[in-house]
Amino acid sequence: xxxxxxxxxxLSPAExxxxxxxxxxxxxxxxxxGTVQRVAGVDVGFEAAGTVTRAAIAVLxxxxxxxxxxxxxxxxxxxxxxxxxxxxxxxxxxxEALERLRAPPDLLVCDGQGIAHPRQFGIACHLGLLTDxxxxxxxxxxxxxxxxxxxxxxxxxxxxxLKGEPVGAVLRTRPGVKPxxxxxxxxxxxxxxxxxxxxxxxxxxxxETTRHAHRLASG
DNA sequence: GCGACAG
DNA sequence: ATCTTGTCGC
Numbered sequence: 447x448x449x450x451x452x453x454x455x456x457l458s459p460a461e462x463x464x465x466x467x468x469x470x471x472x473x474x475x476x477x478x479x480g481t482v483q484r485v486a487g488v489d490v491g492f493e494a495a496g497t498v499t500r501a502a503i504a505v506l507x508x509x510x511x512x513x514x515x516x517x518x519x520x521x522x523x524x525x526x527x528x529x530x531x532x533x534x535x536x537x538x539x540x541x542e543a544l545e546r547l548r549a550p551p552d553l554l555v556c557d558g559q560g561i562a563h564p565r566q567f568g569i570a571c572h573l574g575l576l577t578d579x580x581x582x583x584x585x586x587x588x589x590x591x592x593x594x595x596x597x598x599x600x601x602x603x604x605x606x607x608l609k610g611e612p613v614g615a616v617l618r619t620r621p622g623v624k625p626x627x628x629x630x631x632x633x634x635x636x637x638x639x640x641x642x643x644x645x646x647x648x649x650x651x652x653x654e655t656t657r658h659a660h661r662l663a664s665g
Numbered sequence: 666g667c668g669a670c671a672g
Numbered sequence: 673a674t675c676t677t678g679t680c681g682c
Contacts, residue, residue: 490672492673527673529670536672558671568671589671622681627671672673 447550450578455538456524462534466567469575475561478633479553479580482508485646486544486551488573490536492523499523501539505551509645519543529589532558533569540573553634554581555646559589560629560639562606562614574632581631582639583614588627596625601644603628615640619647 453465487504498520505515519542525534536558559568560583568589574581591608596618606614606627614629617640630639 490673492672496673527672529672532671563671583671585671587671590669 447544447547447577449541449545449576452541452576455534457534459528459531462525462531463565465534466531466565466572469572470565470567472575473561473567473571473631474633475630475635476633477635477638479638482552482642484508484514484549484551485511485553485555485642486547487646488540488544488554488556490540490557493520497523499536499539501536501543503540503543503547505547506646508552511646515547515549517543517546519546530564533572536569537573537576541576544577550577550579552580553642554579554631555643556581556583556631557585559583559585559627560614560631562589562591562608562627562629564590566608566613568629568631570629570631572631578632580633582634582642583627583629583631584643585627585629586624598622603640612636617643619644 485506485508490501501519503517507514519539521539556570560570568583570581570583591606593606593616594604596602596604596616598621603615603617605612616625617628618625628639628643
């Protein structure tokens with residue numbers, strides 16, 4: 447698939463924050479999805495003590511979740527991990543992997559936050575904007591915001607509040623496990639994001655799915 | 666000023 | 673991200 451646009455990735459932290467602030471007004475935070483038939487899980491890992499970033503994409507048919515296509519890319523890491531600036535370390539490899547897909551997915555599920563972010567521009571927002579695809583952020587731990595513990599029941603969720611706004615959901619995908627942090631990235635509402643994440647967690651929790659994607663994409 | 670801090 | 677230790681439920 448084709449990436450819509452990009453920008454420099456060798457930046458200072460202050461310049462990276464300026465990029466986030468410039469791009470944030472371009473987000474669409476309402477539903478703007480067509481028929482969802484292809485969902486892409488986007489995960490990134492590291493090799494060689496963090497000097498090499500490895501991105502793996504698994505495209506699944508929806509709602510059956512059958513594996514349709516995978517792609518992988520490796521890049522030398524050009525930006526350190528700084529909370530709030532994760533996308534500047536991970537996206538160059540993820541974009542390269544996405545470019546290798548034969549057809550664009552209908553929805554991106556990204557490892558990390560969407561608008562549940564100090565400047566409301568997490569990695570799912572950033573990737574959604576550069577591809578102009580609907581994108582959801584699914585994180586395993588909290589970056590910012592406050593919330594109550596969701597009930598221990600599949601599908602239960604509580605709002606994640608940031609500056610008086612509900613920016614995400616703390617979602618119990620299965621009883622007895624830690625909840626996931628779901629937030630919209632681009633072209634999707636919070637309620638739709640929750641529904642799609644639950645529909646993608648019928649067989650596995652997302653961390654298991656993304657780990658599986660890494661193995662499949664690695665061969 | 667101090668603590669918190671996706672991966 | 674990754675690693676280690678302690679606790680609990682099956």
